[in-house]
Amino acid sequence: MIGADKRTGQVSHFWLHLFLVFFTVISTYPILWVIVVGFSGQQALAFADVPADPGFLDRLRAIMPWPQTWSLDNFRDVLTEQPFLTWMMNSAIIAALTTVLGVFLACTAAYAFSRFQFPGRKAGMMSFLVSQMFPGTLLLVPIYIIITQWLGLGNSFIGLVLVYSVTAIPFCVWMMKGYFDTIPIEIEESAIMDGASRQVIFFRIILPLAKPAVAVTALFSFMTAWNEFILAATFLEEEMKYTAPVGLKFFVGGFASQWGYFAAGSMIISLPVVLLFLYLQKYLVSGLTAGGVKG
């Protein structure tokens, strides 16, 4: 057997590295692609011009993620000539409001589910779980009617914020509840003995103790709003009210093909989320599995 150590049955590290490098190249290539298109200063899809009768090397050049010239033009243009900055601001406002509202709703509900025994507790938690299975398209038409016709919030940020916060609730509640469960109840009992009210316990004791979980809930609510595409595309009608995702699709959807703008915009939008995500992904995973096991 080539490459395997006969004594221990261990596969040689060389092959393992080869395997990992292969997948790393696959997982990073599209990202490099976007970076290169973004920095190419052009709107074209291709990295390099291919001559009329290309040979192997010309083709190789065409797939090597390296632009013909480096330029910041796409970034400059997308921020100044296109309304992209406005769209980013819209997204930021919506995401920030969603985060605040989402965290508030999730923390209060999760606290009740974790600490109180009350009729309807089990049913409530199950209903949150089942709501995750509602197909988005089934809810879309009724939500559209509720938001635009009944609440009169069509084409407004508030409507989207409400919908996003509620979308994030079930996951956040399950995760927060899991975390609250790990906080010993004795802390609260002694606080009650000291004469603290429920509100004081919740805001002064429990929430500070649950900071990591609150952070993940906040991240999740933020990402829900920051990355959402379909609802925003359905609700927002004016171009100046678009969120960043809708705007990005605008660059390459239909008959437009401004791939340079798209790539530059994608990078600007993704960067904060990717960094946050890498920082907090451990908690996200534990939250997912905790919810899954109990469900």
Next chain:
Amino acid sequence: MSIVAGNTAYLDRKEEAPRGIRGLLFHPAAFGVLLAVALTISLGHWFVGQAKTEITTDQWNRGVIVELMALADAAGAIETADKKSASEKLTTMLKGLPGTDDGAATYRVLRLSGARLLASTQPNDVDDMAPPRRLSRDEKWLFDLGQSLRASVQTQRDEGIYRRRQIEVEELDGGLVRVSLPYFVGEKVTGIVQSERRRTAVAATGNRLLAAGLVIGAYLLAIGALAAVGRERRDKDVTRHKPWALFAVGLVLLTLSAAVYSRSEMGDLTAAYTSLTGQLAGEFSSVKDRLGYLAGQAGVSLDPTMENRWDVDLFRRPFGVIDGDGNVKGAALADKVSEMTDRLGSALRWNWGVGLIILVFFALGYARRLRRTVQEHRSAYFYVMPAMLGMMVLAFFPFGYGILLSFSGQTVLNVSEPLADLMVGFQNYVSILGDFSLFESTAEGAVINYQNFYWTLFITVCWTMTNVAFGVTVGVLLALTLNTKGLKYTNIYRVLLILPWAIPNYITALIWKGMFHQQFGVINQGIQMFGGEPIAWFDGVFSAFMTGLITNGWLSFPFMMVITLGALQSIPADLYEAATIDGATRWQQFRHVTLPSLKPTLIPAIIISVVWTFNMFNVIYLVSGGSPAGANEILITKSYKIAFEEYRYGYAAAYSVVIFFILMFYGVFQTRMTKATEAANA
């Protein structure tokens, strides 16, 4: 009766109900009767008020319409006779119309060809603005209005259905009402006649005294009944011993008061309608005389004929209640009245139903129990409330509404009609699930019908299974590799391999769409590098399926990898040591130590990713868009397209409900399976 018995046991632990007069006044059963009757009657009162306002307004509008229809006939006749002098004759005619002298009503006649204002009594249309003249730029709305009415008439002739209004009634500021309708030369819409006048606001209500009297009377009777029943057991709470008797009393009171109210108001309404119709008949006669005379002056004659053509609804269909001589037709009027009272009657019956629910709730003790429960767990409900309220309004209610919608034939064309009129029963479900025509025969033989539900289901299942299998295989392999002891640089690999998960998936989807571009995409460049032919990725069913699979595989394996890695690291090292001492080979260790330890983590992760993949809208919608010809649509994108590209809301809702049940079925089935295997292993 078990509820009541349980209720009794529950209440016995609580304090005694307050006694005496106060106890009777605030007794839940009496209060329930009060609430039920009050709600039923006040809702009914509101409905009656609406109906009365509506008939009064309608009759007023009809008066205007009768006059304008007559004017339109005159305008048409004048235009037919002589186009040149039409403006002059019409101006004279408008001057003779009632309301012109004192400015109570203003009129316009517009000829569409050339956008000419033929005659007008608007105060502004004098001196250099005096008709006949071409419309000014500011009056474009007038021309547009005419165009739209002409289009409505044409639509009706083309389609044979009355869909667009042919008479426009607009409410302007300050109680001003503007009515416009087309006039004809022969069959052709030539122009419009229009009138503006003030309508005094009508705020008709039902009989307030009767309503209040009924509510109070029912309440007092309920208290009386309570006192009568309670006398025998002065010391005990009555609801506990005779809940059904009390309920029966409440039901009788509710039904009686509703019946009395509806009888009286129906009578009122009938009388009002009849008298209004009589009034209208009078107006018709006077319009006929006045305009007949004015038309005679202009040299034409008017004839509403035997069937009254002037008294019409907004689609210009005759009402047929008043004949050509201005007499009310008794039978037709009775039909109209009963049509109206039937509608109101069904609304009142619904009210009664609502009242009944409240009565059950209170008289049988549910309300008391609910209040106790809420009081006891006040802080818990206080904390759950905000989130629950949000979920109710924006998740559970829309879900219920969606299910209701799935039994209706709602489309973009009839979205303004009440849902109750559009119910089609199970028709949507039958046409989705009952359509087995997977193949259709064309000139080239049998071809798969990509629009069929079962084809889309097949694609969705293939899509989900291949994606999850790919994600699990690659994810677990990578996790095992990364978990190798002593391997260098694993942290770097790990971060780079997680990246696809971190990037928003709509961006990923659009990136891959760009890379799959037939001419400029890097993937085809790579294929050509090795001498292959470029592939038209989105033209073939299989290749388009692959674009989705590759994209989604790329963005979903890191999830499985991270989950598995976490699970692997939590397996205690002693297990492997023990296995090594027992002489287990690497494969045996993997088979009997690693895999069983991974299972509790992997199974929920697989369930989650099956649900996610099944509903992975973005990848399909943004990468291939279901091409070619919808063959690669999955259920969720298909239902989106039905709703927002074909605008068949009811059908799309039914489609989504089917998706929901498939997922539910999967969830239940999977949980059962897991439990069963766990039980078998234990």
